[in-house]
Amino acid sequence: MYLSRTVAPATEPVTLIEAKAHLGVTIEDDDTRITALIVSAREWVENETGRSLITQTWAAKFDAFPVGGIIKLPKAPIQSVTSVAYLDENGDTQAFTGFTLDASGERLHLQYGEDWPSTQDIENAVTITFVAGYGAAAAVPESIKAAMKLKIDLLFDRPEAAYAKALNNAILSIINPYRDMRRL
Numbered sequence: 083m084y085l086s087r088t089v090a091p092a093t094e095p096v097t098l099i100e101a102k103a104h105l106g107v108t109i110e111d112d113d114t115r116i117t118a119l120i121v122s123a124r125e126w127v128e129n130e131t132g133r134s135l136i137t138q139t140w141a142a143k144f145d146a147f148p149v150g151g152i153i154k155l156p157k158a159p160i161q162s163v164t165s166v167a168y169l170d171e172n173g174d175t176q177a178f179t180g181f182t183l184d185a186s187g188e189r190l191h192l193q194y195g196e197d198w199p200s201t202q203d204i205e206n207a208v209t210i211t212f213v214a215g216y217g218a219a220a221a222v223p224e225s226i227k228a229a230m231k232l233k234i235d236l237l238f239d240r241p242e243a244a245y246a247k248a249l250n251n252a253i254l255s256i257i258n259p260y261r262d263m264r265r266l
Contacts, residue, residue: 091136132262134214147198
């Protein structure tokens with residue numbers, strides 16, 4: 083599978099004002115650096131958990147449809163599936179609509195009586211485009227935002243090794259319930 087983000091999040095879960103308040107920074111000298119650390123902290127949390135925090139669009143490419151009736155999408159929570167396209171055996175692009183998104187917002191299921199179509203035997207023959215994320219910043223769980231602030235603190239202050247390790251362990255503990263355990 084190949085995964086690429088096609089539309090980035092429009093905002094961040096933690097604002098510059100929130101990050102500066104957490105860090106105890108009152109001047110503007112480090113605003114550019116802190117803004118970059120916010121993005122870095124979000125990306126780190128997303129990579130660690132397999133989740134998208136703010137609404138963003140992804141394209142997942144597969145070499146073929148799976149055996150069985152389920153496709154596990156590589157990001158969660160899924161807001162919607164924009165399209166399921168595939169190259170048929172003649173190499174023509176086709177759309178497939180015989181699926182539903184499960185209640186957990188993580189998997190596609192074949193509808194009753196449907197089969198996955200046959201594809202051309204080439205790499206990336208199937209493309210699933212989907213929108214993932216909690217939505218706006220207000221919908222992101224507060225514990226994830228807290229973990230992001232701690233990660234920003236860790237990156238901003240560069241504490242000594244023992245404290246950094248303890249802080250990183252605390253961050254991992256906070257995000258652990260949001261991890262996709264199938265990825266580990």
